[in-house]
Structures are given as structure tokens and as C-alpha cells.
Amino acid sequence: MGKDAMVPATMRVRRRIQETADTFTLELEPDAGTFVFEPGQFNQLYVFGVGEVPISISGDAARPSVLVHTIRDVGTVTHALSKLRKGDTVGVRGPYGRGWPMEEARGKDVILAAGGIGLAPLRPSIRHVLANRDDYERVVIFYGARTPEDMLYPKELIKWRSRLDAKVSVTVDRADRSWHGNVGVITQLVSAARTNPSNTIAMVCGPEIMMHYMQIHLARLGVPDEAIFVSMERNMKCAIGRCGHCQYGGDFICRDGPVFAFSEIARRFRVRAL
Amino acid sequence: MLQHAESVTLQAGLFAQLLDVLKNDGYRLIGPRVRNGAVVYDDIANVNDLPRGISDEQSPGRYRIASSGSDRMFDYVVGPTSWKRFLYPPRRKLWEATRDDRGAWQPEPAADECQATAFIGVRACEISAIRILDRVLNESAYPDSAYAKRRRATFILAVGCAVPAATCFCTSVGGGPSPEADFDIALTELGTGDSHRFVLRAGSETGRGALRRLTDHLSLKPTALQATSEADQRAVDEQVRRSVGQITAVPAMGRAREILGASLRSDHWETVADRCLSCANCTMACPTCFCVDVEDVTDLTGTHAERWQQWDSCFTLSHSYLHGGSVRKTTASRYRQWLTHKLDTWHDQFGTSGCVGCGRCITWCPAGIDIRDELATLDSEVSEEAKAT
Ligand SMILES: Cc1cc2nc3c(=O)[nH]c(=O)nc-3n(C[C@H](O)[C@H](O)[C@H](O)COP(=O)(O)OP(=O)(O)OC[C@H]3O[C@@H](n4cnc5c(N)ncnc54)[C@H](O)[C@@H]3O)c2cc1C
Ligand code: SF4
Numbered sequence A: 001m002g003k004d005a006m007v008p009a010t011m012r013v014r015r016r017i018q019e020t021a022d023t024f025t026l027e028l029e030p031d032a033g034t035f036v037f038e039p040g041q042f043n044q045l046y047v048f049g050v051g052e053v054p055i056s057i058s059g060d061a062a063r064p065s066v067l068v069h070t071i072r073d074v075g076t077v078t079h080a081l082s083k084l085r086k087g088d089t090v091g092v093r094g095p096y097g098r099g100w101p102m103e104e105a106r107g108k109d110v111i112l113a114a115g116g117i118g119l120a121p122l123r124p125s126i127r128h129v130l131a132n133r134d135d136y137e138r139v140v141i142f143y144g145a146r147t148p149e150d151m152l153y154p155k156e157l158i159k160w161r162s163r164l165d166a167k168v169s170v171t172v173d174r175a176d177r178s179w180h181g182n183v184g185v186i187t188q189l190v191s192a193a194r195t196n197p198s199n200t201i202a203m204v205c206g207p208e209i210m211m212h213y214m215q216i217h218l219a220r221l222g223v224p225d226e227a228i229f230v231s232m233e234r235n236m237k238c239a240i241g242r243c244g245h246c247q248y249g250g251d252f253i254c255r256d257g258p259v260f261a262f263s264e265i266a267r268r269f270r271v272r273a274l
Numbered sequence B: 001m002l003q004h005a006e007s008v009t010l011q012a013g014l015f016a017q018l019l020d021v022l023k024n025d026g027y028r029l030i031g032p033r034v035r036n037g038a039v040v041y042d043d044i045a046n047v048n049d050l051p052r053g054i055s056d057e058q059s060p061g062r063y064r065i066a067s068s069g070s071d072r073m074f075d076y077v078v079g080p081t082s083w084k085r086f087l088y089p090p091r092r093k094l095w096e097a098t099r100d101d102r103g104a105w106q107p108e109p110a111a112d113e114c115q116a117t118a119f120i121g122v123r124a125c126e127i128s129a130i131r132i133l134d135r136v137l138n139e140s141a142y143p144d145s146a147y148a149k150r151r152r153a154t155f156i157l158a159v160g161c162a163v164p165a166a167t168c169f170c171t172s173v174g175g176g177p178s179p180e181a182d183f184d185i186a187l188t189e190l191g192t193g194d195s196h197r198f199v200l201r202a203g204s205e206t207g208r209g210a211l212r213r214l215t216d217h218l219s220l221k222p223t224a225l226q227a228t229s230e231a232d233q234r235a236v237d238e239q240v241r242r243s244v245g246q247i248t249a250v251p252a253m254g255r256a257r258e259i260l261g262a263s264l265r266s267d268h269w270e271t272v273a274d275r276c277l278s279c280a281n282c283t284m285a286c287p288t289c290f291c292v293d294v295e296d297v298t299d300l301t302g303t304h305a306e307r308w309q310q311w312d313s314c315f316t317l318s319h320s321y322l323h324g325g326s327v328r329k330t331t332a333s334r335y336r337q338w339l340t341h342k343l344d345t346w347h348d349q350f351g352t353s354g355c356v357g358c359g360r361c362i363t364w365c366p367a368g369i370d371i372r373d374e375l376a377t378l379d380s381e382v383s384e385e386a387k388a389t
């Protein structure tokens, strides 16, 4: 093993893209030339002297020559990350965790549902499904954002929407009159999924409350808990099952997740403050 | 004969020689000594540092040492320190880096000085605790190299407990007061005065080597060290039986998983929370609690950064902090996390309980909360619910 897993590699920022008012994307140059990961996995990103946080990999798994992270500036470390510019050095540890069930979804209808920044962890999975379209049956993408201005990757959303072989529905919580799309919670889109519930895999990523309602609506359609996948979030200090912070019942989210089949966590998901 | 004996009896007056052998083998000695009214583990220079004639009284929220009036050295049991402190230090530098003019930097893993160390007076429950730490830190997909190094450099001189405390319950969590495995040498202290003696048993090649060197050391005094007689062996067995008899059984421990699994929504957590101070003493005293936090520091110029790891506790608010607030805001949810992890979900994570029955969390809880009682209360709640349905 040599170096302890707590010591990061260093990579340079190749490009920084402002996505929305508070969200930006960093493209990093992998120190080893390529950075191989699976959709749904995450890295620990470290800013010199400031701290380290878990951030999902939001790029393309088929393009490992660039490492992409989309980050919302919410606090100390994410703010410091937002200050990085081309050429700056970032510490990177990873990839960590168990990602989305891409293999299991083959040959099935796929529902990909994201709320807010949750589109970032789900994007590698969406890109994979669309790039290997023949491997999947019906493909449905749901995305909910707070306002039209908060929508991530709008150009890409338009590209996805223009495809005839995928259904893409977007909604916002609130908007002014210039918005002609859906207004309302993401769950109201679910009934239009028209997938075969007994042959569907759903991948859901967003705030816990959004995943809570999505599971209820998907279950109503007849999608079993074994086929509903969610990505969980807890405080993380190590990402390697050592620091104890990300415990969620008997699982370490960093090691056994972050993606779980809902059936694996159904007994504890609605227990408060667990 | 003596050369090959697996078990030898050493006159107590010559115990110092055993420590000398370990010192000559290059070990730093860490063992029990009295500090601020408690038996703690710390560096010891020689046999005079050991707590001769000291016993302890423990009960929920209470610890006192007393003079036993005898010349025995191991009549106390476990105190506030655990060996975790030396294997997995409370604070450790992970790595450091210096940023150059162009803003580039490279992390340098912290040099980790680690000296061969002999732990003197390790109890059976503490061996179980070290075995659990091995599981957590070493037998994982990402072993902790610093822990592994320290662990490899550790010599364990174990001791059987002659006088268990009222807070001990090792026998209810699959252990017992007598070290059975995973030590280098195990000793049992027998008698007092002229008959004061130690029965030493080697448990590893390293231990056998040390006993051989002790034999050589004492070769001029053949009566000082003898193959253990049958009578002494019987005395050892008798002492173990007596100790086991003094330990109160906690039947609910055997069902802890079912009880806690059914108690996630219990109101009893609120009742415990009325007493719990969220002070984290229990987790600091626990020999297996492994949660750590990291801290980032920089020098004044901002060009030198260091990353430190330090013990953390699930009783802090920051432990479960997510942007927007902590997940476990209430003491009830934090106490539930602690007890449920220790006795139930630890099995899911590491295939073993996280509890070894040492009773430290009971003794060192300022509120005197006793996990045996809390578990028993949850147990009766769960079985009443089962009856009701
Ligand atoms: C598996 C996983 C994947 C994630 N992927 C993304 C992503 O792709 N994009 C994105 O913008 N955010 C993502 N997050 C959330 C991101 O980690 C937090 O927003 C970030 O840690 C906040 O840190 P801060 O220092 O800026 O905030 P502060 O509020 O100052 O937080 C202080 C510290 O608390 C901890 N912390 C706070 N919030 C979180 C949190 N939500 N999760 C874990 N630790 C937290 C961190 O150690 C942080 O440094 C992910 C979280 C997890 C667990
Ligand atoms: S149980 Fe006791 S020792 Fe533990 S946090 Fe509560 S008051 Fe402190």
C-alpha cells in the first residue's frame, strides 16, 4: 500500500466553470493521467490549509482524462474550493464508495431523478445510460430545481431533452412569468414515468426529504424498494471506514454507500436523527 | 526441565528481573501507576512504580483507590486510561505540506516515531479491546499503517484479575477475567508475603524468548524460578473461579442486538437524556471507541499546512454536522447512537460487539449512567411490547 490512504494526491485545476450563482464546476488534471471511477462514487477534495470535503464525481466515466466535480458553495471548504483558479493545486483522495447500479439496470427501464445539486452525482449515470442507450429500455429523467436560475447544466438538459429516446421532465419550485415550464415539486412528475414498474430501476439523488417523497411515489407506481436506489449523505472525515462519522445504522456511508437500495435502509430511513 | 517449561512460577521479589529482561530487549515499559488518585497507564521505570498494595472501588459514577494493606501489585482492575491511548494516540499528525511561490505543494506523510513497547498488566477485557481495534483499524480495506506499526511493536504482559470491580461484566460479553490468548506472557499473582509469587505463562514466541532470557538471568538462583507445580496450577484455576463468581451476570447482554434493534423509536432514550450530560467521558474512557476527527492548521505565513487526527466522540454536535445543522441534535439521539453502535451495529460493521465489559463507561460517567441498567430497561420495554402484540 505504501502511502497511507489519508494522504491525498495533488492535482491541478484545468478549468473552472460558474454553473449558477452559488455552484461551480472544477475540472482537474488527474496526476496519473487518468482517473477511473464508477458513476456515483465520490472523492475527498482538500484545499490547502482549509479542510477536506466529500464531493461526488460528476464527469464522464468514459472520459477518465479529466476529473470533474460540481460543487455548491455552502460553507468554509466549499467556499475555498470556489476560490480556486486554473493552475491551482487541490488535494484529492478517492474514488470512494459504491456507486449507482449501472449493471443491474441493464435491460430495464431506468428512472433517473435528481433534486438540486443532486444532478451532479447522477450526471455520470445519465451520461452512461444515454451513451449506451441500447442497453436500457425506457429512459426517464426527472430534475427539480429551486428556480430556473438554479438549474444545473441547462445546455446539457436541453441536449438530453432533444433526444427522442429519452423522456426528460424538469420542474422548479418557483419562477417568474418568463418560465414556461413546470412549477411544483418533482414528485408530481413521477406519475408520467410510464415505465414497467416490475422492470424498472430508479436512481434518486437529492435532499433526504425529496428522496423520502420520491420513494413513496415510486412505490405507489409499483416500483419495489429493491429497485429504488438513493444516495445518502452524512458527515465524512476519512471516507475509508475509519473515522466513524458517516455511520448510518450498521453501514458506513463512505464504504457501504453512498448509494443504497432503498430496501437496504428502509427500516431506518424514517427514524429521526439516526 | 525448566528450560522447556511453558509455565513457570517466579518469586514475587524477583518480578523486577522480568521487567529488566523486557528493558534489555529494548522495550519502553508502560504500566499501571498511581496518579491523581487513580491507577493510570504511563511510562514506568521499574517495579517500584507499580501500584503495590493498592486496590480500587468502582460503582456507577464513582472510583476510589484504597490501600489494601498487602504487598500484592495487581489487586486493582481497570482505571480511566486504556491501551488505545498508546496504540491509537489521542492526537497524531497525518501529513504536512509547504506551498511554493507558484502555489504548488506536495503532502509529506508525518514521520511516525514508534518505539517497541511492553504493556505491563493488560487485563483480559483489554486484550479483547485490542483485538477489536485490530479489526477496525488493521483488518480493513484501508489499514492504518501507523496503528499497524505500533501494534507490531507491542509486547503484551497480561495479568489475570484477582479482584474484579462491581462494574466489571466481561463474563456477559463472551470474555472472562483470565487472559486466554493474544498475549506474549500472562501472569497470575498468587499469595502474599513469603508466599507471594507469580505464575507466568508464555503465549507467543516472543513471550517464550523473554521467559528463556529470564531463566538465564536467574540461573544462579534456581529456586527463584521453577516450573509451575500442580498445586500452583490449582491455585491459579481456583483464583479464576473465584473471580468469575464475583462478577455479576448481565443476561440482557446476550440479547443486546435484538433489544436495541427493536428500540430505535423507544421513548426511553429521552429518559436517559435527562441524566446524560453529553460530556463524552464514556467514549473517551472506552477502550474500543475509535471515532476521530481531523484538524487543519497553518502557520502564520500560510505557506505551511498540517493535517492532524484526534479522538472524537459521537456525543459532540459536530460529529454529525451537515451543512444546515447536525443530524443528531438531541442528547437522546446521541446516546442512542452510542449504545446502539457499541452493542448492535458494531456487529454489522466488524463481526463483533464493540463492548468488552470493562465497565469504564459506567465508572467514569459523571451522571452514573449504567449501560447494564439501560439495556435491562429497554429489554423489559421490548418484551412488554412483544407481549402486548
Ligand atoms: C458522498 C457525498 C457526496 C457529495 N457530493 C457533493 C457534490 O457533488 N457537490 C456538492 O456541492 N456537495 C456534495 N456533498 C456535500 C458536501 O460534502 C458539503 O456541502 C460540504 O462538506 C460542506 O462543507 P463546507 O466546509 O463548505 O461547509 P460547512 O457548513 O462549513 O461545513 C463544515 C464541515 O462539516 C462537514 N460537512 C458539512 N456538510 C456536509 C455534508 N453535506 N456532507 C458531508 N460533510 C459535511 C464537512 O466536513 C465540512 O467541512 C456531498 C456529500 C457527501 C457525503
Ligand atoms: S453517558 Fe455519561 S459519560 Fe457518556 S456522555 Fe452521557 S453523561 Fe457523559
Ligand code: FES
Binding pocket: A235, A236, A237, A238, A239, A240, A241, A242, A243, A244, A245, A246, A247, A252, A253, A254, A255
Ligand atoms: S467517512 Fe470516516 S468512516 Fe465513513
